Amino acid sequence: MTVPPMISSVLVANRGEIAVRIIRTCREMGIRTVAVHSTADRDAAHTRLADERVHIGPAPARRSYLNPAAILAAAQHTGVEAVHPGYGFLSEDPDFAEICVDHGLIFVGPPAPVLADLGDKARAREIASKAGLPVLPGGGTAVEDVERARRTADDIGHPVIVKAAAGGGGRGMAVVDRPEDFSRVFEETRATARNLFGDPRLYVERFLPAARHIEVQVLVDAYGTGVHLGARDCSIQRRRQKLLEETPPPGLPADLIERMGAAALRAALAVGYEGAATYEFLVDEDGAFYFMEVNCRIQVEHPITEMVTGIDIVREQLAIASGRPLPESILRSAPRGVAIECRINTEDPVRGFLPTAGALTDFQAPGGPFVRVDTHAEPGMTVTADYDPLLAKIIVWGPDRETAIDRMGRALHETRVAGAGLSTTRDFLAEVLTDPCYRHAAHTTAFVDDRAHRRSE
Amino acid sequence: MTVPAAFQVPDSADVPGSSEEADPLERLLGAVRHHVEGLNGPGMPALRRLRVASGAVSVEIEWDPLQDVVPPVAEPVDAPDPLGEVSGLLTVRAPAVGTFYRAREPEAPPFVEVGDIVQANAQVGILETMKLMSALNAERAGRIIELPVPDGAPVEYDQVLAVMEPVGE
Structure with a gap:
């Protein structure tokens, strides 16, 4: 089989750190990029990193990043071959995926009917159950x-x-x-x-009050060949919004992770998936796992998987969307070490993680060995209430969990972020790292709420 | 004033001029027409803009401001624009990403030329976004001093399509 050529141009239908992250891989691959932006994001980092930019609407997402007509018109005017939706916004909208294809564009994601099936969580549960995944x-x-x-x-x-x-x-x-x-x-x-x-x-x-949130990263190409890239522990969350993620899941037997991975991959193949998917599970105290939902897009926490596998997941998404088969090197990848991600959100942990807005007067990302920062933040930018409060993702790698945790502590210590009216999750996350419950990997999805209650008592 | 409104597609019996065998798109358009007629009735301000999204049907309608509200004036040119240094100019800007047309048809004369004096609400062009045509009107009377975008060119949201100087005040 002759290998199809790689997509040569991509419109990134997103903003913030994920738009920056996608554009970076495209640049490395020699793919021409088009950024779209709202009025509020006129000076945003992603618009400067892309080859071209199109102003698609006013600040409210409904009239810009969630407006298929504006994005499609921008794609046609710039003559791009593909649209990468990132996460959130239109990334899991089957109508948008279909409209892209109808207009001759490659949608970097699964086929629209698969999005529709898995987007209905009740139907996804049924499909997963039929494919042999245990459900609650x-x-x-x-x-x-x-x-x-x-x-x-x-x-x-x-x-x-x-x-x-x-x-x-x-x-x-x-x-x-x-x-x-x-x-x-x-x-x-x-x-x-x-x-x-x-x-x-x-x-x-x-409802499982004290379970671990464990998810499996899956890649499937257009020829029904797939691979799972191990699991991530995302149990540190408040009101089901993740704050800290880690791979491999600490304290979970390797054979359990392998069984979950194999089950997730089987389910993805059964539903005709193409691209990158995340299968989310709950794991109870006895090590039984239950399917929750599928995320049919790149995930916020994908970098930790990249750090332990050496695989650029965005690159593989683009290769799969180009119709290329997954190479042997990906199919035989073996993860190494431990990676952790901390989400620096502009939220106030003391006030129930209420989003805060304002001008960022100081922002200094950490650096040094084995630290990666995915962000669109820079001093002088304004954080508005229009969008997601995710400001930066700090990702570290270590040969073992102890080293990785200490390294994350060091990275958070180096991170400077300040602005009038702005609060962040930085200090809260630094406390999580020193918590004996987290250190001993005894944490569950109740971890953050338990501590919030304790604090307010 | 933008009022988003979501409509269910009513049974074909509710929609004048539709029939059982009508194509679903026709039925949808019929339904939208039906609703818009109702919304455009007596006592309602004049409709200004209508946007129909496919998929989970959504219809956005913009009315003219009510009479007792101070009517908006054409936006002054923003500072980032090169024209912004000259104060007191009026602009007509693209309300969406699309293709700008200066005339109704390829062979027709343009709506306006540089030097023309136009009345308030006079049409200066057409914006096409994904086959949806919308009229672009001057919000106030003025003399056209610049038409920076050629006919048939792609434009961004908020791009300046016509620059005017106010007259007769």
């Missing part, structure tokens, strides 16, 4: 009707979690501890789901 007890189909859902909840036993079928990324879900709260929480979550996603359907699952 619960309602396989999304229901709007509170009585049917309550019966499912009673059958499972409380606590349960109600989740929006159209949700994802930790939004549109709520835990119900007691049967008498079920109707109220269900109705509230249904209203939230309708507002956020325009789809009120919910499904019910058993």
Whole structure:
């Protein structure tokens, strides 16, 4: 087989650190890049790093980064071959993927029908279950009707979690501890789901209060050949938003990780996946794992996998989208050492991680051995409330966990970030690193909330 | 004033001029037309802009400001523009990414030429975004002093398409 040529030009339909990150790999590969930006991002780093830039709309995302017509028009005017959606925004919108293809563009992601199937979380759960992945007890189909859902909840036993079928990324879900709260929480979550996603359907699952959030990175090419690149532990999260991620998951037996990886890959192949995907699981105290959802895009925390495998996941996404088969070197990759990522968000941990906005007067990223920083931040930029509060990702590698944690501590210590009205997660993360529970890898998804409660008492 | 409104596609029976065998797109457009007619009725300010998104049907409508609200004037040229040094100029800017047309059709005369004096609301061009055409109007009366974008050229959001100096005030 002759290897198809690599995509030669890409429009990056995103902003912030992930746009910067994608443009960097494109530059290394000699791929021409087009950045799109809103009025608020007129001076943003990604617009300067790209070969061309197009102003697509005003600050509100709905009229810029979430506006398919504006992005498509920009792609046509600049004559690009492909669109890389990054994460968030339109990255998992099957309509957008389809419109791109209809206009002769390569969408760097899975085929639109696969996005549609896996984007419906209730359907994704069903598909995963059929592909042999264990799922938590619960309602396989999304229901709007509170009585049917309550019966499912009673059958499972409380606590349960109600989740929006159209949700994802930790939004549109709520835990119900007691049967008498079920109707109220269900109705509230249904209203939230309708507002956020325009789809009120919910499904019910058993809630595991003290589990680990473990996810598997998968790559599948257009010929049905795939590989899993190991697992990441993302248990350090508040309200299901991740703050610190680590690979390999500490304290988990290697054979469990391998079984999860193999199961995730099998499921991805069964659904006809193409590109990079993340299969998210919960792992309980007994080492049983349960499928949660699939993220059909590049993930925020992908760099830790890159650090231990040496694989540039964005490069592989572009190669797969070009129709190239996964090379042997990727299929036989073996991870080495430990990598950790800390998310520096412009949020105030003391006030329930409330987003803060303002001008960044000081920003100094850490450096030194085995430290990587993915960021769009620079002194003088303004952090607005229009977008995600992720300011920078600090990623470190170490030959073992102890070294990696100490190195992260050092990197956070070097990080300077300040601005009037701005708070960040930096100090909170530095405390996590010294917490004996985290040091001994005894942490679960309850870690951050437990500490927030303790603090407020 | 932008009022986003989401509409369900009503049963074909609710939509004048549609039929069971009509193409879904036709039905959708029929439904939109139907709703817009209702929204454009007596007592409502004049419609200014209509945007229809496919997929999960979304319709965005912009009305003219209500009478008791101070009418917006054409935006003064922003500082970053080279023209910004000259104060008091008016501009017509691209409301979206698209293709700018100076005339209704390829052979037709342009809506305006440099030197023309135009009334408020006079059309100065057309912006096409993904086959959706929208009229570009001068918000105030003025004399056209520059048309920096050639006919049929791609434009960015907020790009200056016409520069005017105010007249008659």
